[in-house]
Amino acid sequence: MSKSTEVLIVGGGIAGCATAYYLAKQGISSMIVESHGIGSKASGKSAGMLSPVHGAKEPGTIDEISLESFNLHQVLADELIEETGIDFSPRFPNQLQIAIDLKGMDEIRFLQSLYEKADDRFESHFFEYEELNLIQPGLTPKTLGGLLLKGNTSVNSELLTQALAKGAELKGSEVVNSTVTGINKVGQKIESVQVGNEKIFCDLIVLAMGPWTLFAQEWFEFRIPMSPLKGEILRVSLPNSENLLSHEIYTDKISIYPRTDGLVWIGATEQEKGFDESISEDSRKYLLNTAKEVFPEVQNASVDVHTACLRPIISDYLPLVDAIPSLQNAFIVTGGAKKGILLAPAMGKAISDMISNNGQTDITIKNYGFSRF
Ligand SMILES: Cc1cc2nc3c(=O)[nH]c(=O)nc-3n(C[C@H](O)[C@H](O)[C@H](O)COP(=O)(O)OP(=O)(O)OC[C@H]3O[C@@H](n4cnc5c(N)ncnc54)[C@H](O)[C@@H]3O)c2cc1C
Structure with a gap:
């Protein structure tokens, strides 16, 4: 029998797992499809520094979202360890x-x-x-x-990523170890993703593929300078x-x-x-x-x-957190660059808000959409 899910998230790095976690908190279950294991790429190997005062390439360009995300990290440090039992070592280093x-x-x-x-x-x-x-x-x-x-502050980013995935799983979400190889569209909607010869049907899709987003360009009609x-x-x-x-x-x-x-x-x-x-x-x-x-x-x-x-x-070192143009049920969350661990809670929450709240979020993402390309 074919698999299906409400929201299908491609990529189990911190951006995808944070999205799954905040969706789950809003009562929306998702399926993370990850090819190499949760947090196995940059999200599991980063330094895990959460320093919101040091900006992106251009000073000032990520100030607001950095602080919003830093504040969400404080909440995660209190709640997520208790929910999952995974201690991702949040601390204030000298x-x-x-x-x-x-x-x-x-x-x-x-x-x-x-x-x-x-x-x-x-x-x-x-x-x-x-x-x-x-x-x-x-x-x-x-x-x-x-x-x-x-x-x-700093965290163990590998364990934080795993904790976010587990937090989502505890609320009914699923992690599938596979590689998405394409999408199947009906009109302006994505009906399913292709995983080898299998299809996984979904109501919505979120691309959280890190740098491999470049390979998804072939599936969609967008170009990102990434x-x-x-x-x-x-x-x-x-x-x-x-x-x-x-x-x-x-x-x-x-x-x-x-x-x-x-x-x-x-x-x-x-x-x-x-x-x-x-x-x-x-x-x-x-x-x-x-x-x-x-x-x-x-x-x-x-x-x-x-x-x-x-x-x-x-190329501008800014994140991309947006609905994918010309499609009715697709979102993208990527471009964390050198700050992707810091920014992930805000980026994931923004996508989750947009999905559950008709495109609206209180996270400051107005400069991080497709319209800038
Ligand atoms: C050396 C280094 C140090 C860093 N230090 C910090 C730091 O101190 N603080 C900070 O905030 N940030 C830091 N970063 C940045 C941060 O690690 C990244 O921005 C962040 O991890 C990106 O997360 P992501 O989920 O977008 O991408 P990734 O972690 O790359 O996750 C993407 C996932 O998608 C999966 N995937 C891709 N294509 C498919 C497919 N077709 N099907 C299924 N799965 C797929 C991949 O396997 C991967 O697991 C550092 C990065 C590096 C490299």
Whole structure:
């Protein structure tokens, strides 16, 4: 017998799972069709930083939705862990943004100006090297200065994605492990999706395919200026790291941050390499050498895990959260770019609101539609 569902979501990354979760909360069941496992791509490998004060490529362009989503993350931290029993480690890390050259100092001044404008949950305090080295011993003596940042949070994005899917499943939604290979239309409506030789019938479809949205262009009549941006991260063992590293350390080139898995994560590269998801020796060397320049103790690190994944980037670095033009029952949620974990709750809630509320949502998505292309 053919399968059917009210809402079919293509893609079980954080965008698709957040959509399923908020739909389920509104009493709408969905089916997530995911080809590689829930949170197996960027959503499961990201750094999981939730820093709403640092913008997209152009400052100001995602300020409102970032804060709306940050607030939704706080609610998820309270409710979703209890609902699902999956502890995705939401926490307030100690963070230092340091500069080891003049370009880094420019970045710091710019960041400080953003934090000064942010609401009073967020703070930044400037320190010279000598003071910084008391706050976080072991920084390179090349450090010119740095900001102590307060208010940002972080999560284990793989577990958060799985928790969102489980939260939806507990309310009657379903996860199917398959690849959608096409759609079947009747007039202006999508009647079913093709999964190999099978059809899954649906009332509505939501595309949440991350960078693979590009392949869906053949199925629809839209063009999106999108490309994957590859990112690699190392998870290293650093002897005595719990005593050595009390703060997450950032520069304009590298991030070094202890995680709840007991490892120190070093990331991330940014390379345009199409859909190449392989790890590379060059990236490994780049990450270790750049991290050593900032925090010399990294010379004693051994690499336990090396990951690579693809960020879904639209050319303006803004999300795409909209109904698909010329169809009556299709939506898209993608383009989280370098902020896709932060933005996912707001993006997923917006789509869920639009589905349940005749196209309306109180999330600020007015600039994130197809009309901008
Ligand atoms: C190195 C790195 C670090 C990052 N750090 C952060 C961070 O600190 N904070 C932050 O907010 N963001 C961060 N991001 C960005 C964030 O990870 C992404 O924006 C986000 O995960 C995108 O989620 P998504 O659900 O849109 O896409 P994805 O996670 O890529 O999910 C899309 C899913 O769709 C599935 N799929 C595709 N096509 C089909 C099909 N035809 N049929 C079935 N399934 C299909 C794929 O298998 C995949 O699982 C980082 C990204 C990278 C690469």
